[in-house]
Amino acid sequence: MLDIKFLRQNIDFVRKKMRERNVDVDLDKFTSLDSGRRDILQEVETLRSERNRVSREIGQKKKNKEDASELIDRMSEVSTRIKELDESLRKTEEDLHDLIMIIPNIPHESVVYGASPEDNPVVREWGEKPDFDFEPRPHWETGENLNILDFARGAKITGARFTLYRGMGAMLERALINFMLDLHTSEHNYTEVLTPFMVNKESMTGTGQLPKFAEDLFKIEGMDYYLIPTAEVPVTNIHREEILNENDLPCYYVAYSPCFRSEAGSYGKDTRGLIRQHQFNKVEMVKFTTPETSYGELEKLTLNAEEVLKRLNIHYRIVNLCTGDLGFSSAKTYDLEAWMPGHNAYREISSCSNFEEFQARRANIRFRRAENGKVEFVHTLNGSGLAIGRTLVAILENYQQKDGSVIIPEALRPYMKGIDRITL
RNA sequence: GGAGAGAUGGCUGAGUGGCUGAAAGCGAUCGCCUGCUAAGCGAUUGUACGCCUUAAAAGGUGUACCGGGGGUUCGAAUCCCCCUCUCUCCGCCA
Structure with missing residues (x-):
């Protein structure tokens, strides 16, 4: 499996190498899955961060015998949203993984081009x-x-x-x-x-x-x-x-x-x-x-x-x-x-x-x-x-x-x- | 096949719902001390992914990870369910 960062930054190089190997890989699909993944990741991680912070607050309030029901309700919604995002993240990562696992290695520079x-x-x-x-x-x-x-x-x-x-x-x-x-x-x-x-x-x-x-x-x-x-x-x-x-x-x-x-x-x-x-x-x-x-x-x-x-x-x-x-x-x-x-x-x-x-x-x-x-x-x-x-x-x-x-x-x-x- | 016990960082081993990425000890690294070694003292000591900064190294920040997967909850190493593996006893067997 290739390094995903390398793939991201050298997509045209990889495209050329795949052609030399005579294999057909959908690298455009890789690009869209990869950027889609990062979008979802950023959103879900921001929400998780909020949940972690507020949950700690809730703990404090409860300890002080204060009312936290409003925060709990809000976080309940956040958690629902996180669950949805997690699901779409999981799906995207699965597709990405399935794609990456069938991309062959890149030939070393000392390997000559040839068809058979x-x-x-x-x-x-x-x-x-x-x-x-x-x-x-x-x-x-x-x-x-x-x-x-x-x-x-x-x-x-x-x-x-x-x-x-x-x-x-x-x-x-x-x-x-x-x-x-x-x-x-x-x-x-x-x-x-x-x-x-x-x-x-x-x-x-x-x-x-x-x-x-x-x-x-x-x-x-x-x-x-x-x-x-x-x-x-x-x-x-x-x-x-x-x-x-x-x-x-x-x-x-x-x-x-x-x-x-x-x-x-x-x-x-x-x-x-x-x-x-x-x-x-x-x-x-x-x-x-x-x-x-x-x-x-x-x-x-x-x-x-x-x-x-x-x-x-x-x-x-x-x-x-x-x-x-x-x-x-x-x-x-x-x-x-x-x-x-x-x-x-x-x-x-x-x-x-x-x-x-x-x-x-x-x-x-x-x-x-x-x-x-x-x-x-x-x-x-x-x-x-x-x-x-x-x-x-x-x-x-x-x-x-x-x-x-x-x-x-x-x-x-x-x-x-x-x-x-x-x-x- | 039946019954039971267990799985936490490089290792040993705490931790039964909130500031625990995780006590303590060992090990390792760096520094101090020292004629050398040992002892002692202090500091540091995980991985992955994202974002910011950078020429880069590094750094900052967020998230995840306590065998694996799912669930409950505002919040899970901790509670519940399933699976895998290890160990002990019984049965069977080369």
Whole structure:
């Protein structure tokens, strides 16, 4: 959520930024609601002030055994009027709030203008595409042939976009989770947390999933709880409604969680394989920082995610999402795209974002300056470190052998009982 | 699921209708004192929103906030209703 004062004073700038994002927001409605609100506020506060003053007078008179009935009658009318104004104020503020909550973040100045993912500039690349002396197979073939991925059984147990992992496949998934958690906790200084996988409406609103993207979420029937689409939600909300000490910043968390997404609107996209599932595993990194350090922290966060692919020796590139591809809450996002030979394409495997104070404002996460005790909003950041299922895809596709077996990357072998290859 | 107790500022903890944004203590900050530390003394010590002033920082002023929402009243931390959460006991359960 944007600062209402900033919005008020920079309405044309915001209008331009919204156009660059290709979103349609009624900012004229904002202006009229906002000034309407202030008009009502001034009137009602003046009346309240009078009521407070006169009520005190009434108390005095009663104490002195004087007659106060005239004042009481007058204040009774004032109170009625206050009640009316309160009601219209409440309505105006509700409308204003509803509007503000669906306005996306403003892109950082280093984000280039662009309409679609094709316009995302490539920032850097690492490693090389592997050479194959045979036609590389997509992971779903390799996975089914090795009997480690069972799409049919997943569909039977639940439905489309659910997969049963078996034997070495299940073990590889678990190895990846542990490998990533160990890397980020031992070498990158993150604190591991294990969170609830269902959250309430306030948490979903805090990080920006609600109110605008309700259809992307799974909701528990009969309760106001939602399945998390990413650990970003519970982890960022750890400090909702809190004031942190500046000395405690930056604060790094890493969490494993399953993620649940309805994938509404992706019908027909990535229907085969593990790329797009209703349930997948992810290791997520979250940072809380001061405003002046957040962009430096974004670079470090992205490098932390990259380190995973480096250790697994998988070729990837980094793109800087353009204005048209940027997520709702984000001011700047780097996507890590891993090379997937079976797809003959780069596929997103991590997304690292700086939300600046957008989420902090929604979730009311602040910190106190050590220097002068002033309270400010923190900046929040997060990035996948990495999406586990897609990393498994990358391994199956990059490490596949002509005979259909798959080599286990060396870094993972300690987590795989020393096994160096998956064969039938 | 049943019965009970509770939720007040950074913390502990008073406060059962009026000058209480909130006693007292602790903590913190600043000053005095001091060879240093401790002790002592004094002062300061919430957040949000609006308006005025200002280049700004700051300041002034008003309003709101004692778990959340509603009600009673001229006036609510205080009385009433609903909800949430925490704790204790019983039942059930991994």
